[in-house]
Amino acid sequence: SPVLTQPPSVTVAPGQTASITCGVENFGRISVHWYQQKPGQAPVLVVYDDNDRPSGIPDRISGAHSGNMATLTISRVEAGDEGDYYCQVWERDNEHPVFGGGTKLTV
Amino acid sequence: EVQLVESGGGLVKPGGSLRLSCAVSGLRFSNVWMSWVRQAPGKGLEWVGRIKSESNGGTSDYAAPVKGRFTISRDDSRNTVVLQMNNLKTEDTGRYYCTAESMTIAGAVSLDEHFESWGQGTLVTVSS
Numbered sequence A: 001s002p003v004l005t006q007p008p009s010v011t012v013a014p015g016q017t018a019s020i021t022c023g024v025e026n027f028g029r030i031s032v033h034w035y036q037q038k039p040g041q042a043p044v045l046v047v048y049d050d051n052d053r054p055s056g057i058p059d060r061i062s063g064a065h066s067g068n069m070a071t072l073t074i075s076r077v078e079a080g081d082e083g084d085y086y087c088q089v090w091e092r093d094n095e096h097p098v099f100g101g102g103t104k105l106t107v
Numbered sequence B: 001e002v003q004l005v006e007s008g009g010g011l012v013k014p015g016g017s018l019r020l021s022c023a024v025s026g027l028r029f030s031n032v033w034m035s036w037v038r039q040a041p042g043k044g045l046e047w048v049g050r051i052k053s054e055s056n057g058g059t060s061d062y063a064a065p066v067k068g069r070f071t072i073s074r075d076d077s078r079n080t081v082v083l084q085m086n087n088l089k090t091e092d093t094g095r096y097y098c099t100a101e102s103m104t105i106a107g108a109v110s111l112d113e114h115f116e117s118w119g120q121g122t123l124v125t126v127s128s
Helices: none
Strands: A003-005 A009-011 A018-025 A033-037 A044-047 A061-066 A069-074 A083-091 A096-099 A103-106 B003-007 B010-012 B018-025 B034-039 B045-051 B060-062 B070-075 B080-085 B094-106 B109-118 B122-126
Touching: A003 A083, A003 A096, A009 A018, A018 A083, A018 A103, A033 B109, A044 A061, A044 B109, A069 A083, A083 B109, A096 B045, A096 B109, B003 B094, B018 B034, B018 B094, B018 B122, B034 B070, B034 B080, B034 B109, B045 B070, B045 B080, B045 B094, B060 B070, B080 B094
Parallel strands: A009 A103, B010 B122
Antiparallel strands: A003 A018, A018 A069, A033 A044, A033 A083, A061 A069, A083 A096, A083 A103, B003 B018, B018 B080, B034 B045, B034 B094, B045 B060, B070 B080, B094 B109, B094 B122
């Protein structure tokens, strides 16, 4: 069955670069989407279709997808970037979305 | 500005029912597919179900844990989507988010969907 694997946590110093991975198994060629959820807030779409950003998302946040691994990269990390990050794909066979377990980013 | 505002959450006993509503503004609601996503306390995101636009059939699909107990409907005249939850279980406890989707379709097949806009959520607690 399809699985998205994320590390439970990532810690990075302010000003450095954070990389959050999402292992994409048994999906074939699909797009990966990313959501940021700051403490006490609703999730926000930050990257869609592997590497596109919605309007208003800073270009410090970027996505990439190669083979079975997708990566969300946050450059020049700030304290305000702390929160949980979720990857998501669309499972075509069942027409259901699948979320990764989430990664807690600590700055 | 797109706004999604959920309401209707609360405390309910196991076996009870609850009706959540989501009022949407700032987009052409009749064209939008709407989903509900929930989050148990301290846990990750879980998709609940989705309703297509009327022009795409207006049909609904559900995650396995809620199929047969939850029903999603929409009222395009009021820009509202409703989640009717019956026979609630303690494991249904969580915050329920209404989302507006962006989708890629080919004929009747959905190739990709993601969640473009989110409400702030409404809290559902199922407990005796």
